[in-house]
Every structure is written in C-alpha cells, then in structure tokens.
Amino acid sequence: MKFGIDKIGFATSHLYVDMSELAVARNEEPGKYLVGLGQSKMAVIPPSQDAVTLACSAADKILTDADKGEIGLVIFGTETGIDNSKAAAMYLVDLLGLPQNIRAFEVKQACYGATAGIAIARDYLRAHPDKKALVLGADIARYGLKTSGEPTQGGGAIALLLAASPQIMSLEEEPVYRAQNIMDFWRPLGLSEARVQGKYSSDVYLEYFERLFAEYCQQNESTLNDFAALVFHLPYTKMGLKALRTVLDEVSPEKAEYYLQQFEAAREFNRNVGNLYTGSLYLSLLSLLQNSSRLSVGDKVGLFSYGSGAQGEFFTGILQPGFAEIASDQGTAQFLAARHKVSVAEYEDLYQASLQNGADLQVDFENDPAKFVFTGVKNHQRQYLKRE
Numbered sequence: 060m061k062f063g064i065d066k067i068g069f070a071t072s073h074l075y076v077d078m079s080e081l082a083v084a085r086n087e088e089p090g091k092y093l094v095g096l097g098q099s100k101m102a103v104i105p106p107s108q109d110a111v112t113l114a115c116s117a118a119d120k121i122l123t124d125a126d127k128g129e130i131g132l133v134i135f136g137t138e139t140g141i142d143n144s145k146a147a148a149m150y151l152v153d154l155l156g157l158p159q160n161i162r163a164f165e166v167k168q169a170c171y172g173a174t175a176g177i178a179i180a181r182d183y184l185r186a187h188p189d190k191k192a193l194v195l196g197a198d199i200a201r202y203g204l205k206t207s208g209e210p211t212q213g214g215g216a217i218a219l220l221l222a223a224s225p226q227i228m229s230l231e232e233e234p235v236y237r238a239q240n241i242m243d244f245w246r247p248l249g250l251s252e253a254r255v256q257g258k259y260s261s262d263v264y265l266e267y268f269e270r271l272f273a274e275y276c277q278q279n280e281s282t283l284n285d286f287a288a289l290v291f292h293l294p295y296t297k298m299g300l301k302a303l304r305t306v307l308d309e310v311s312p313e314k315a316e317y318y319l320q321q322f323e324a325a326r327e328f329n330r331n332v333g334n335l336y337t338g339s340l341y342l343s344l345l346s347l348l349q350n351s352s353r354l355s356v357g358d359k360v361g362l363f364s365y366g367s368g369a370q371g372e373f374f375t376g377i378l379q380p381g382f383a384e385i386a387s388d389q390g391t392a393q394f395l396a397a398r399h400k401v402s403v404a405e406y407e408d409l410y411q412a413s414l415q416n417g418a419d420l421q422v423d424f425e426n427d428p429a430k431f432v433f434t435g436v437k438n439h440q441r442q443y444l445k446r447e
C-alpha cells in the first residue's frame with residue numbers, strides 16, 4: 060500500500076528582520092550570519108501569533124471541505140506548547156471547523172515532533188486507507204536577545220496532509236532511527252527560551268546524520284547516487300550543508316556539484332525564515348520542490364529529521380505525478396517576498412512583548428493581517444479570532 064504526502068502548506072508571520080542589520084546591531088560581521096550560518100532574513104513572530112494560529116494558517120492554505128470530511132487523525136507536533144495539559148490540536152480542530160469524530164492530540168520531541176506524527180499516521184492509514192491524516196509542525200524558535208543562538212531563531216508552521224494515495228510524495232518503508240538521552244538543547248518547564256550547547260548540538264546532529272545515512276545505505280544496498288536530492292532539518296541552513304558535505308566524497312565532482320545545487324534550492328525558503336523547529340525539514344522539502352528545476356516523477360528524495368535530546372530519523376520518498384503542480388506554485392516565494400521588514404529595535408520590542416504571560420492578557424492583534432490571530436487570555440483561557 061502506498062502512503063505519503065498528499066499536500067503541504069506553510070505559514071509564517073508577515074514580519075521579518077534583515078540578518079545583515081541584526082549582525083551590525085550585535086557587532087558581528089554580516090558574513091557570519093549570511094554565509095557562516097546561511098541565513099538572510101529571520102521571521103519575527105508578533106505576540107498575536109502562536110503555534111496554534113501559525114498551524115491553522117498553514118493548514119487553511121491546503122484543506123478543502125472534502126479533505127476536512129476525510130480527516131480521521133490530527134497530530135500536532137510542537138515544542139512551543141501553549142498549555143501543559145490541553146493539546147494545541149483542540150484549538151486547531153475548532154478553528155478549522157474539522158468534524159468531531161476524529162482523534163486529535165499533540166506530540167513532543169523537539170524538532171522531531173512532525174516526523175513522529177508521520178510515523179503514527181503511517182500505521183493509522185494502513186488500517187484506514189479511505190481516511191486522511193493531518194500532521195502539523197508549528198513552533199517559534201527562541202534563544203533570547205543577544206545570545207549566540209539568536210541568529211538561529213525564526214518561526215512558522217507546516218501542515219502535511221497524509222493519504223494512502225498521495226499526490227506529491229509516497230514515503231517508503233524502512234526508515235532508520237536512533238534515540239539517545241543527551242543535553243544538546245532543551246527548554247526547562249517555565250522558561251520561554253531554550254537552553255543550548257550550540258557547538259555540541261551541531262556535532263551530535265552531524266554524528267546522527269552520518270550514522271543513519273550509512274545505516275540506511277547498508278540496509279537497503281543503496282548509495283548517494285540513488286538519490287535525486289537529500290533534504291535536512293535546517294536549524295540554520297549551513298547545518299544541512301555541513302551534513303551534505305560529509306557524504307559528497309562518495310560521488311564524482313560533477314555529481315557533487317549537482318547535489319550542492321539541489322541543496323541551494325532546498326535551503327532557499329529556510330534561509331529567509333530561520334528555524335521553525337518541527338516544520339524546518341518540511342519547509343526545506345517544499346523549498347526543494349518549488350525551487351529546483353532538476354526533479355522528475357519517480358525520483359527518490361532522502362529526508363533527515365533531527366530533534367535535539369536526541370531523536371534522529373532518515374527516511375525516503377518517491378515523487379508522485381502531482382508534485383508538478385506544487386512545483387509550479389509560486390505562492391510561497393511571493394508570500395515571503397511580500398513580508399514587511401522591521402528594524403532591530405522593533406524586533407526586540409515584539410520579542411519582549413511575545414514573552415508576556417498571565418491569567419488575563421490583552422494582545423494587540425489589529426495590525427496583524429493573518430486570518431487566525433491570538434487575541435489574549437481571559438481567566439487563564441486563551442482567546443483566538445478567525446477572520447472570515
């Protein structure tokens with residue numbers, strides 16, 4: 060039975076900060092952020108957006124009424140949870156107008172959450188091939204102002220509609236994965252900003268990729284040449300480039316150049332958004348599909364998912380005929396180009412405002428043009444608005 064990605068939706072806020080301007084404000088060479096980290100713009104998430112509203116916007120872009128009627132499972136991957144008990148999925152089910160005879164819940168394992176959702180959806184769709192599953196990956200990456208992690212912040216959401224007869228990409232059997240208890244990145248209860256051992260986290264990411272890619276190739280008698288492209292979880296885009304470079308000596312210089320060009324296509328959107336944790340790998344997949352001119356139906360794409368703490372997974376997909384439609388869609392590039400630039404001072408104010416919390420809170424949402432906005436908290440209950 061086939062199983063895989065039927066549709067992909069992406070959303071982020073309407074605001075960004077320019078990485079050259081941020082570098083100057085932090086007394087760093089712009090080259091460090093632009094080239095050293097591989098980031099050009101960073102999404103600035105205002106207080107009127109959270110994981111719920113971002114995920115709703117991403118899903119709203121792809122779901123038809125017919126899709127809504129077929130969804131039987133909603134899995135919300137996030138590490139920017141908004142409640143210690145109630146799943147973000149509950150708000151989303153309501154705001155999107157999904158039917159009530161479904162299962163909806165939240166999963167957490169750092170940036171691996173959406174990949175975990177895909178793994179669960181795979182088994183669900185095997186048992187219910189006439190249904191569809193909606194997997195969300197929505198997050199806001201926060202390390203703190205003036206920290207070394209700051210230029211690797213960002214935020215946004217990916218919505219994946221998964222089906223037994225996928226239009227975009229079928230996902231193959233036999234992923235390889237690995238779990239190990241380490242402290243590379245974490246966010247203790249009560250803190251809004253992550254703690255990270257940055258260099259160590261990058262080293263572990265590379266170690267996981269090299270191990271899992273080798274394991275996959277050994278188990279499947281496969282080599283890099285069998286892949287049309289590799290896509291990576293991109294906490295900052297140079298991270299994926301470093302991982303790709305570890306396997307390029309397996310191929311000829313011409314083929315290595317080809318993989319590097321595919322990688323440029325795959326990092327284009329992430330370079331202009333920053334880290335969106337659970338959604339980053341899938342934004343990179345979308346970026347590859349929409350920015351590469353060197354893909355064909357039947358091509359095999361390798362996907363490396365990494366969630367600090369740490370869970371890694373390498374899995375593969377085969378492009379289906381419907382990918383041509385998403386490949387020719389310019390909507391994401393146009394949306395990113397139409398965003399509004401804020402100054403570093405404005406970004407800092409928005410950042411501080413988004414950390415506010417409390418039993419009662421009013422959020423300024425009037426200037427946020429999004430269809431789904433977070434308007435505040437009343438008596439410990441989060442309030443959302445869906446604009447028609």
Ligand code: HMG
Nearest residue numbers: 088090091095169170207208211257258260261294366367
């Ligand atoms: P840093 O210490 O500020 O940066 O932290 P650096 O000194 O290592 O410089 C970065 C790069 O810029 C280096 O390149 C420099 O050479 C280069 P590299 O040696 O790495 O190839 N550079 C320049 N290049 C061009 N022109 C210049 C210039 N100056 C310097 N003028 C760090 C960087 C990424 C560690 C920091 O930002 C951080 O801690 N970020 C957060 C952690 C992170 O993203 N880790 C990634 C792996 S873990 C992961 O992916 C999981 C995660 O998404 C969370 C989850 O799972 O939930 C984070």
